[in-house]
Amino acid sequence: MLEISQRTLNMGTENSFVVLDKVNQMLSEGKPVISFCIGQPDFRTPDVINDSAINAINNGKSTYTPSTGIPELRKAVAGYFSRTRKIDVNPNSVVIGCGGKPFILYTIASVTQPGQGHEVIFPNPGYPIYSSQTIAQGAKPVLLPLLEEKKYNFDIFDLKRKMNDKTRLLVINSPQNPTGGVLSKDELYEIAEVVKQFPKCWVLTDEVYSELVFDTEFNSIAAIPGMQERTVILDSSSKTFAMPGWRVGYAANEKLAPHLTRWVTNTDSCAPHLCQCAMVDALNHEKSWEEARKMKKVFHERRDLIVELLNGVPGFRCLKPGGAFYAWPNVTETCKMLGCEDSNVLRERILDELNVACLSDNHFGHRNEGEGEHLRFSYATSTEHIREGVARIKKWVEENRN
Ligand SMILES: Cc1ncc(COP(=O)(O)O)c(C=O)c1O
Numbered sequence: 007m008l009e010i011s012q013r014t015l016n017m018g019t020e021n022s023f024v025v026l027d028k029v030n031q032m033l034s035e036g037k038p039v040i041s042f043c044i045g046q047p048d049f050r051t052p053d054v055i056n057d058s059a060i061n062a063i064n065n066g067k068s069t070y071t072p073s074t075g076i077p078e079l080r081k082a083v084a085g086y087f088s089r090t091r092k093i094d095v096n097p098n099s100v101v102i103g104c105g106g107k108p109f110i111l112y113t114i115a116s117v118t119q120p121g122q123g124h125e126v127i128f129p130n131p132g133y134p135i136y137s138s139q140t141i142a143q144g145a146k147p148v149l150l151p152l153l154e155e156k157k158y159n160f161d162i163f164d165l166k167r168k169m170n171d172k173t174r175l176l177v178i179n180s181p182q183n184p185t186g187g188v189l190s191k192d193e194l195y196e197i198a199e200v201v202k203q204f205p206k207c208w209v210l211t212d213e214v215y216s217e218l219v220f221d222t223e224f225n226s227i228a229a230i231p232g233m234q235e236r237t238v239i240l241d242s243s244s245k246t247f248a249m250p251g252w253r254v255g256y257a258a259n260e261k262l263a264p265h266l267t268r269w270v271t272n273t274d275s276c277a278p279h280l281c282q283c284a285m286v287d288a289l290n291h292e293k294s295w296e297e298a299r300k301m302k303k304v305f306h307e308r309r310d311l312i313v314e315l316l317n318g319v320p321g322f323r324c325l326k327p328g329g330a331f332y333a334w335p336n337v338t339e340t341c342k343m344l345g346c347e348d349s350n351v352l353r354e355r356i357l358d359e360l361n362v363a364c365l366s367d368n369h370f371g372h373r374n375e376g377e378g379e380h381l382r383f384s385y386a387t388s389t390e391h392i393r394e395g396v397a398r399i400k401k402w403v404e405e406n407r408n
Contacts, residue, residue, distance in 0.1 A: 018138035021369035029363045040395035041363040042383040045183060045332070047248035049304075052297035055247060055288045062283035071279050073270040074263070075102025075256070079282045082289040083256045087241075090216065091226040093234055099260040101267050102282060104274045106214045106242035106255035110177075111139045112269035113238050116262055117208045118174045120144025127168055128177035129160060131184050131334075131370035131380070133212065136177050145174070151374040154336060157325060158187035162196045169200060173207045178227060181215040184370045184382040185334040186309075186327020191225045198230040208262075209237040214255075215330040217246040217298060220306045222328060238262055245330075246298055247288050252281040305331050308385040308392060315396040316383065320403045331386045338378035343407040349379035360398045 025043050032039045074080060080097040087095040103109055110133075118124040121144055128136035130149035140147040148168050150160045169176075178197065180189035189197070201207050209227060216224050228237040242255030254277050257266055270276065288294045309326070312333050316324040321340030324333055337349055346352040349366040356362050367373055367380040385392060 013142050013144065017142045018134055020134050022365055025357075025363060025365060025369075028357070032357075032361065037361050039361045039363055040387070040391045040398070042385065042387060042391075042395060043363045043365055044386065045245075045384050046250040046386060047245060047301060047305075047331070048386045048388065049248040049301050051249050051252070052247060052288070052294045054291050054293040054297070055249065055284050058287035059252075059280050059284035062280035067280045067283045069279055071276040071282060073101075073276050074267045075100070075277060076279070076282050076286075078286045079256075079289075082286045083258070086289050087239060087258055090224070091229050091239065093226075093229050095239075095258050096260065099258045099263050101257050101263050101270060102277050102285075103255045103257065103266075103270055104253040104277050105244060105250075106212070106240050106257075107135060108269075108273065109238070109240050109255060109257040109266065110135050110210070110212070111143070112266045113208070113210045113240075113257070113262070114139050114143045114145060114175060115269065116265045118143055118145035123172050124174040125170070125172045126175045126177065127165070127173060129179060129182065130372060130374065131367055132177075133179060133183045134370060137371060146172075148173070149371060151377070152182070152185055152187060153374070154325065154377060157328070158182065158185035158334065159189060159193060162193070162200065165197065166200050169204055169207065171204070171206070173204055175208050175210060176201055177210045177212065179212040180225075181219055181327075181329025183215070183330055184332050184365070184367075186330045186332045188219055188222065188328035189225070189227075190222065194225055194227045195230060198227055198233050201236070202232060207236070209233065211237055211239055213239060213241045214245050216241055218302055218305055218331060219329040220302075220309060221326075224329075235259075235261070238266075243285055243288060247294060248301060249281075249288070252284070253277060254281045254285045305385070308389060309333070311389060312383060312385045312392050312396065315392065315400075319396065319400045320407055331384055333383045333385060334380055335383070336378050337381050340403055341379050343403065345408065348373075349381055352379070353381060356399060356402075360402055362395045362398050 080100040084095045084097040126140040127148040238259040244250035322335045324335035353366040365382040
């Protein structure tokens, strides 16, 4: 009999895509769906970047490139990382890939050995790929609960307890998906102190939302003395410049760069040539940064709006997230009011009865004991949709609560 490998069967998925399929089906049936599902900016890619890609097409930039990426882009990324992380990043440490996501696989595969009990620690709730790729690569997932009382950061003592000689990788993500939590400089220092006690532990810092920090400044763990060498900095064009479909991401670590590159060679060969060319302009042109800042301002305003509106829904309790474009309300009380067994049942009812789509905490890992039920609202959608979508939920809860 033909068989599917166990590791493939064990691998998780990104449920936002599953819910999105349903949303698209409902839209095609003419239902007035408002979607808070998808984690991609609802803006057009800035024209300066589009024009650059058109030039690249016209200039025949349609070949394979080195798997590391074109030298101009590696240089531009190194400059960007050096400027924004306040460290010295050499272009030779930078690798370009098809989005940020593949570097999660490449890093886990490069630093863990299947069957050796090597452990990867990552935040829970968290971006689901950390878990699915840890499992697929034969390493052991170790979950680090994010706590509401810590503004959705983890307890440093919990990290200390979980680190051991088998720990090969700590993944951190700030600003965070799905909670919007941001790690402060002090917290990063505390994490670094713990990690430094384990010489075999690498750090993957997923910074794809680094340009979307609203109330404070962005800090990277790579900037802490002694950390750059063991840290893979991961970032991408998707969220910063509204380019998720262009598939350009970048990672930097001096020692791992040649190994990440071999992974690129063995999977995608290279990121799309014309997108790489456009990315050079995206990073180097003031005009594209101007556009990025405008988008950030809109996200900031929407953040304030959606948090205020969600807190007006009976039973919802929503902290103000410091970054990214997600709100993560605690909906435990609302579940009780409506007799919903958990947040997933609440989510399904909101979709089926109100045509409002969002995600629930089970899409981002295991529910943390004692932390209650949560939904994730992506506010990468218009102000009108935010007002209308939350108003539908509020009215419905008010009318149906016990
Ligand atoms: C935390 C996090 N990391 C990485 C990614 C991957 O982004 P991309 O592959 O588009 O760069 C995402 C996308 O949603 C994300 O939320």
